[in-house]
Amino acid sequence: MTRRPLVAGNWKMNGLMASLAEIAAMGTAYDVYLKTRVELILCPPTTLIGLALDVATQGGVGLGAQDCHADASGAHTGDISAEMLKDVGASYVIVGHSERRADHGETDAAVEAKAAAALRAGLTPIICVGETRTEREAGEALAIVGRQIEGSLPADAPGTIVVAYEPVWAIGTGLTPTLADIADMHAFARERIEARLGGGKGRTVRILYGGSVKPANARELMSVANVDGALVGGASLTAKDFMAIAAAYR
Numbered sequence: 001m002t003r004r005p006l007v008a009g010n011w012k013m014n015g016l017m018a019s020l021a022e023i024a025a026m027g028t029a030y031d032v033y034l035k036t037r038v039e040l041i042l043c044p045p046t047t048l049i050g051l052a053l054d055v056a057t058q059g060g061v062g063l064g065a066q067d068c069h070a071d072a073s074g075a076h077t078g079d080i081s082a083e084m085l086k087d088v089g090a091s092y093v094i095v096g097h098s099e100r101r102a103d104h105g106e107t108d109a110a111v112e113a114k115a116a117a118a119l120r121a122g123l124t125p126i127i128c129v130g131e132t133r134t135e136r137e138a139g140e141a142l143a144i145v146g147r148q149i150e151g152s153l154p155a156d157a158p159g160t161i162v163v164a165y166e167p168v169w170a171i172g173t174g175l176t177p178t179l180a181d182i183a184d185m186h187a188f189a190r191e192r193i194e195a196r197l198g199g200g201k202g203r204t205v206r207i208l209y210g211g212s213v214k215p216a217n218a219r220e221l222m223s224v225a226n227v228d229g230a231l232v233g234g235a236s237l238t239a240k241d242f243m244a245i246a247a248a249y250r
């Protein structure tokens with residue numbers, strides 16, 4: 001892993017204009033030393049990306065979006081293309097989050113098309129995978145994640161893409177897998193990513209862990225082999241908690 005680890009915040013459907021002050025506070029706390037240790041990005045709702053650009057750039061915090069359409073433009077009422085996100089200052093986009101897979105019926109093929117669109121537009125996709133509780137209890141977690149990696153990563157993607165392992169049952173619940181289970185899953189994900197993209201590229205892909213990452217558990221979660229950072233939901237809403245998580249890399 002040559003790139004810095006990545007800590008990404010996903011604000012989901014939260015955040016109004018007043019929330020820009022939190023982004024400014026994140027930039028203030030993201031000091032010169034921390035910048036050398038960890039890359040920090042925030043994915044606010046699309047409505048705030050353009051507005052946040054100045055304040056985020058000043059603080060050295062990158063910006064991402066939470067979804068994009070697979071087409072560059074066209075008759076898709078209500079949708080946003082990767083080109084549009086790039087145009088307002090995003091450099092990353094989350095695709096295939098479990099909430100989109102569940103709420104909008106997104107298939108692996110749809111996620112792959114979105115990831116490819118992101119790459120065409122010059123954005124780095126953060127491709128989410130993860131099993132449900134039922135699937136884990138049935139002993140199918142590895143098979144499900146393997147299938148999602150195979151189906152959701154464009155085969156010709158560069159080694160700069162990001163994959164986020166987020167067990168659905170750990171999202172917003174305060175539950176996390178054991179460190180041993182995370183280590184097993186991330187080692188397996190690394191192997192499947194290398195099989196999909198080729199060993200050279202697969203080795204440099206950053207694999208984030210997501211699901212109830214908090215200031216209290218960030219350091220131990222981030223110390224697991226093949227965990228190259230975190231995708232943080234609820235705890236990314238305040239600068240205090242988000243920067244306490246980033247501080248795991250101090």
Ligand SMILES: O=C(CO)[C@H](O)COP(=O)(O)O
Pocket residue numbers: 008009010097166170171172173174210211212213231232233234235
């Ligand atoms: O999207 C997530 C993090 O970006 C994920 O859903 C985890 O959310 P959290 O459990 O609220 O951290």
